[in-house]
Amino acid sequence: MMKDHEMTDKDTANTTDDVLDGISTLSKADEKIYYASQWQLIVWKFGRHKLALISLILLTMMYIIAFTPGFFAPYLKEERFKGYQMAKPSRVHIFDDGKLQPFIYDVELKMDQETFRMYYEENPEGDKYPIRFFVRGSEKYPLFIFFQSDMHLFGVDEGGPPIMLFGSDGLGRDLFSRIVYGATISMTIGLVGVTISFLLGVILGGLAGYVGGLFDAVVLVIIDLLQTIPQTPLWMTLSAAVPRDIPVAQRYFMMTLVLSLLSWTGLARVVRGRLLAMREEDFALAAKGAGASTFRIVTKHLIPGFTSHLIVSVTLAIPSMILGEVALGFLGLGMQKPAVSWGVLLQDAQNIVAVAHQPWLIIPAAAVILVILLFNFVGDGLRDSADPYVR
Amino acid sequence: MNSQDIILDVKGLKKYFPLKSGGLFGKVQGYIKAVDDVTFYVKRGETIGVVGESGCGKTTLGRCISLLYEPTAGDVKVYLDEGVLDVGNMNKEETKKFRRNVQMIFQDPYASLNPRMTVLNIVGESLLVNDVAKGDEMEQMVGQIVQKVGLKVEHLRRYPHSFSGGQRQRIGIARALVINPQLVVADEPVSALDVSIQAQILNQLKDLQKDFGLSYMFVSHNMSVIRYMSDRIMVMYAGKLVEMAPREVLLNHPRHPYTELLLSAVPRVSRRGSFRLVTPGEPPDLLNLPQGCVFNPRCKYAKEVCKEVAPSLVQVGPDHFVRCHMADELTLTGI
Incomplete structure (x- = not known):
């Protein structure tokens, strides 16, 4: 026993102290922490905070x-849709005959019998307008000041009703697009x-x-x-x-x-x-x-x-x-x-x-x-x- | 005194902290006399121990000597190999020279190391800011001193949080010594450490003193540590130097009642039963010091004169100074 001890002591003869010997026997993970700066420690600790990270x-x-509202909004911020003032949010159907194909139905104008207000209601018998990704819009919008683009993340084909996820305002502008803008x-x-x-x-x-x-x-x-x-x-x-x-x-x-x-x-x-x-x-x-x-x-x-x-x-x-x-x-x-x-x-x-x-x-x-x-x-x-x- | 032998000569050093009332137009309401009229000297290559209870001004004294605090008054001279520095009025060049030669070891090994810097940068800072070395050269010098204090070169890139208290204190010692100073002020360097580590650090300090020919001013409240380290001992009370003598003289034949009190508090194995002076009164209120001798309310030998006249520091033997009216009359017990 005693001899073993002396042997190991000789290995670390340069450092006079036994206090330090503990350090060399550390695992890799501990080692990493020892060389970590304060910023790294903060990042690691933040990473463990799931809610904050998400x-x-x-x-x-x-x-x-x-910073790129034009791309993520389906329409421009001042784009008006005639006849679609104060329209309800469009109802998006995810599956079309069991296939994953989001679409919206055509709409028809109806009147509320009590208030005599006109409103749009989707027509389940009408045409289906599939939601497409990366569609071209009607007009170009500025992107990052220097560029112009008419590409939108999603939209529907022209000819049908506009897709208004959050409805529209009194001038027939898409509220979702305006929130994004x-x-x-x-x-x-x-x-x-x-x-x-x-x-x-x-x-x-x-x-x-x-x-x-x-x-x-x-x-x-x-x-x-x-x-x-x-x-x-x-x-x-x-x-x-x-x-x-x-x-x-x-x-x-x-x-x-x-x-x-x-x-x-x-x-x-x-x-x-x-x-x-x-x-x-x-x-x-x-x-x-x-x-x-x-x-x-x-x-x-x-x-x-x-x-x-x-x-x-x-x-x-x-x-x-x-x-x-x-x-x-x-x-x-x-x-x-x-x-x-x-x-x-x-x-x-x-x-x-x-x-x-x-x-x-x-x-x-x-x-x-x-x-x-x-x-x-x-x-x-x-x-x-x-x-x-x-x- | 031969100026060849001494490295530090301090005369009448004072450090008063003004006490202000708060607010925009705060007035100075009084002063805390943390260090009041302290006169002493340090010989080349020796260790002078400074001892006293909490709040007696020993740390402030150390910080004034290493110029971390600006003294209020007093005459401090440092006799270096390359000339004399009058600390009261130094130009920029001389201040640099002073910083290179007078270094400090701090009490708290946790607070005194910047947690955001690696060992290399902590220890190497004085080399860098004094234009001694940088880059690889700095790393080499830091590596040498780090090995000298018992750490490894591999530790240079680590941050302080990866070290234990004892190891951190070694880093602090390496920082003080890397620039090759002549005088080191050690402010309670072991009081925050485990007893087993204390002995290691103290021995290390002694070895380094031999190797580098250092002079130490060693501040501690622990009489045993002071006794182990010092060649001469200074006892402070309420900001004043009350007794200064070579170690054996002070331990065996104290001449100040407060020294006797301190010595009686040192635990000993040999003695059974109780010879422990009961301490009457409380530690002094620095804002409201008593008239006459500052120790008189707690002194069992106090007479009328002690309550009226403040005693001055008198020499009672070779290298032995006492601030007591009755130094000649009393026979006090040492260790």
Whole structure:
């Protein structure tokens, strides 16, 4: 027994310590963790968070759709179908005589005997119009600004009724297509707004935390002041001050400014707090003792130390921006027609009569809820995995 | 004193932390005198131990010496092989030279290593920022020092989370030594470790001292560790240096009542029964220090003069300094 021990000791004669011997006998999986950086650990931990992972995949798909609406929408956003005002959502039949072939039936116009309203009803005796994929549309739409295309993911042959998955609005426009188009504005306004407030927050919060003194005090007072103002009324005031007759792109930019003007304060507080806390951490002091410059300490030691927390705060800040845009749009203060955003679409659902007769007009709200839920799930997952050293 | 023999000479070092009331127009309400008028020196190649209870200012003293904190007042001189540095007024070049030669080992092996950097980058940082080496050359130097402290070259690409407390502390030691300093301030380097690991690290530090000809300023609250490591011992109380003497002298013939108290708390195998001084009172409130001698409320020998006049540091023997009015009258018990 004793001899065996001495033998193994000789193998590791260079390292004087037995404490270290444990390390060499580790499995491959453990080995991988030892060489993993913090980012890898975060990614691994996030990967184990199934709900967040699925949400992230769905969100990514939704953003792909939001950036190429023309392809995913069967029709253009202003394409009107005469006679199809306020049409019910088309009923899609999946199987045709036992074969997998989605189709819709032809429709016929009927009248409600009580209200004398005209409405379309599918006619099971009529012609079948199969749903085809990668069909050519009637007009070209711009794709990624520089390109033009008339390809749509799905559609039906011409001659039959239009396929309206979510019904149509009062002008006979396909609501599904308009929701897809609206995603572009509604889903990106949160991203752009968060980017602006992120820059403001990191710069002001960072300076406040690092410079300290009077600057810190002034920034804190400004933050306190901004946070005391109720959010929605201030948004309403500011967006009412934006001129109504400016181009869509300009208005879009103004809206992001309005939205991010308030929300940078939370981020600034996070940055300031983390900086203050981490400046006193031993490893920051150690870097100072090693002779590192202030700039190096901040950029190499402090900022990497809380980027993961920042990403979480940013992810959780996006939903409130999206909600802000929708709320303003709904009230008629956000984006204006002819721009299409979910808030603008929901204007049609403002009165109870419309909603009672055409319940599909509130479907854009479902899109909003879905996106916000997905963002919150992703944010939760990120928060759980942001600090991989906490178990 | 011959300046050839000493590496660090500190006179009247003070570090006060202002206490501000919060808010925009916060006023300074007072000062915490973490280090108050401390005078000492470190000889070349020796280990000076700094001991005292929690909050006595020993860590602050160490951080002032390694210039992690800016001292409020005092005169600190470092006698390096390549010249004298007056720490109070150094230019950029001299500060760099100071950083290269005075390094620090931290107490907490978990907090003192940046979890986002590999061992190579943690240890190599001082080489990089002081323009000593980079790239392959840096890796080679880091590899050498890492082996010297008992780690392996294969560990260089790993992150701190893959190491145990003892191993992390070795990384911290490697970081302090890689740039070949002359004075190392070790701030409680083993107090966060298991007892079995403590002995390994302490012996390692002793070996490294021999190999590199280092001078240590060794801060600890543990009298046994101080006793094992130090050539001379400084005892601090409430920010003040109360006694400083060569190890055997201080252990056998303490001249300050607080030193006696500390020594009585060291557990011993040989002695049965109880000779354990009961400590009256509480640790001092740094915001509200007592009049006269700071130790008088807890001192069983205190007389009237102790409550009125603050004693000054006096020399009572070769290398032996005491801050007590009655140093000459008392006969105190050592170990």
